[in-house]
Amino acid sequence: MDFPDIHSFNQIYDCIVIGAGIEGSSTAYRSAKLGYKTLLLEQFCLPHSRGSSHGPSRLIRFAHSKMRYAEMMPEMYDVWNRLEEESNTKLFQKTGLLIVGRPSNNVVAERVKVLKAMKTPYEELTHPQGLQRHLPDATFGPDAIGCIDKMALVVRADKCLKCFQDQFVAHGGILHDEEKVLEILPGTLVTVVTNKGKYRAKSVAITAGPWSSKLLNPIGLEPPIKVWRVNVCFFKERSIGTYSKWPVFIDSTDSGFVCGFPSNDYPGYMKMGYHHLWKEVDPDERDYKIHGESQVDIEFLKKYVRRHFPGLEAEPAIVETCMYTCTPTEEIIIDRHPVYSNIVYACGLSGQGFKLAPIVGKMLCEMAYGKQTSYDITPFTLKSLLARSKSKL
Numbered sequence: 106m107d108f109p110d111i112h113s114f115n116q117i118y119d120c121i122v123i124g125a126g127i128e129g130s131s132t133a134y135r136s137a138k139l140g141y142k143t144l145l146l147e148q149f150c151l152p153h154s155r156g157s158s159h160g161p162s163r164l165i166r167f168a169h170s171k172m173r174y175a176e177m178m179p180e181m182y183d184v185w186n187r188l189e190e191e192s193n194t195k196l197f198q199k200t201g202l203l204i205v206g207r208p209s210n211n212v213v214a215e216r217v218k219v220l221k222a223m224k225t226p227y228e229e230l231t232h233p234q235g236l237q238r239h240l241p242d243a244t245f246g247p248d249a250i251g252c253i254d255k256m257a258l259v260v261r262a263d264k265c266l267k268c269f270q271d272q273f274v275a276h277g278g279i280l281h282d283e284e285k286v287l288e289i290l291p292g293t294l295v296t297v298v299t300n301k302g303k304y305r306a307k308s309v310a311i312t313a314g315p316w317s318s319k320l321l322n323p324i325g326l327e328p329p330i331k332v333w334r335v336n337v338c339f340f341k342e343r344s345i346g347t348y349s350k351w352p353v354f355i356d357s358t359d360s361g362f363v364c365g366f367p368s369n370d371y372p373g374y375m376k377m378g379y380h381h382l383w384k385e386v387d388p389d390e391r392d393y394k395i396h397g398e399s400q401v402d403i404e405f406l407k408k409y410v411r412r413h414f415p416g417l418e419a420e421p422a423i424v425e426t427c428m429y430t431c432t433p434t435e436e437i438i439i440d441r442h443p444v445y446s447n448i449v450y451a452c453g454l455s456g457q458g459f460k461l462a463p464i465v466g467k468m469l470c471e472m473a474y475g476k477q478t479s480y481d482i483t484p485f486t487l488k489s490l491l492a493r494s495k496s497k498l
């Protein structure tokens with residue numbers, strides 16, 4: 106262990122952000138852009154693929170089941186567009202999103218209601234032929250219905266993360282990677298102890314993704330979050346380009362959601378994930394003992410591809426790993442410490458945190474600096490989540 110840096114301890118930051126995933130990088134970017142003296146600490150050497158924000162792509166969409174997320178989207182699109190302009194980097198591909206449902210579930214009806222209320226362009230598809238028009242080389246079955254969210258985009262995840270971090274530094278922020286936070290000592294000035302030094306700040310934002318409980322529990326916060334290992338599979342096209350021009354799709358099968366992206370991340374390979382939480386892990390042992398174990402999500406996807414995507418080889422050619430950090434209702438937590446209001450945090454992003462990062466960052470900054478939040482924070486607090494989780498049991 107290095108000796109603590111006395112100069113760092115004498116400096117007082119306005120905010121220290123812990124964790125440089127998409128939530129922390131967006132928070133730090135906003136804080137520095139507002140002119141606050143901000144330090145962003147990341148335990149691993151950047152870039153890394155051990156958290157939840159890495160990889161080539163993520164989806165941004167209006168088609169949510171809950172209005173409170175859809176209502177944030179217009180501002181979200183604005184921030185993402187601004188980031189693209191500021192960094193002069195192409196971050197998006199406009200693809201649209203095809204939601205596939207069955208008469209036995211109300212997935213399509215729920216999304217259509219939200220799309221209509223948001224007055225955003227969409228199309229309802231009441232017959233399987235309608236779906237085939239949008240994804241001709243897939244068959245979703247005779248009872249499939251759907252809708253298209255025409256505003257949905259694929260974002261280049263790794264590039265977005267880097268752009269937030271680069272712009273943070275460009276606005277005067279200080280980024281330390283390879284520096285792990287070991288302890289947070291609350292107070293009017295919060296002390297943050299790392300493996301390399303000690304720092305003080307007027308506020309701290311904790312955005313540690315799958316590692317959140319490890320930092321929140323010692324300061325008395327126990328959000329009900331679980332960390333799940335997820336396999337992301339890439340299936341090879343039999344004829345290159347078959348699935349490159351089509352929308353992202355989310356199919357709500359009777360056994361859970363399958364999500365597929367056009368074959369552009371790695372040309373010739375279509376990305377698919379199955380939203381089925383089967384492998385709870387400690388984030389520091391994500392891949393431990395996994396080899397040789399039958400992987401439920403991969404086996405499911407192989408059968409799914411065989412059945413619905415004749416233009417793909419049914420054995421995944423590439424498998425990448427990521428982690429979801431989920432709450433029991435799969436709703437996100439953005440809150441402040443009930444005793445130390447200068448400690449704020451976001452966790453349990455439940456597989457939907459990438460697109461939300463600009464707003465998560467904005468709200469964390471507003472709370473850290475004692476301002477009114479732009480959106481009603483009540484539904485995102487730990488207290489609300491615990492109440493909703495109880496009523497669900």
Ligand SMILES: Cc1cc2nc3c(=O)[nH]c(=O)nc-3n(C[C@H](O)[C@H](O)[C@H](O)COP(=O)(O)OP(=O)(O)OC[C@H]3O[C@@H](n4cnc5c(N)ncnc54)[C@H](O)[C@@H]3O)c2cc1C
Nearest residue numbers: 124126127128148156157158164286314427454458459460
């Ligand atoms: C397969 C997959 C597909 C997804 N698809 C979508 C999608 O299409 N759309 C969407 O909106 N969302 C999607 N998500 C969800 C989204 O990617 C996550 O919600 C989001 O990336 C979470 O970001 P985070 O910053 O909270 O966590 P992370 O990215 O894990 O960042 C946390 C960071 O904190 C650091 N850290 C932890 N502890 C410490 C410490 N003690 N000291 C210093 N640093 C520390 C970690 O090293 C890490 O870098 C997907 C997720 C997965 C896994």
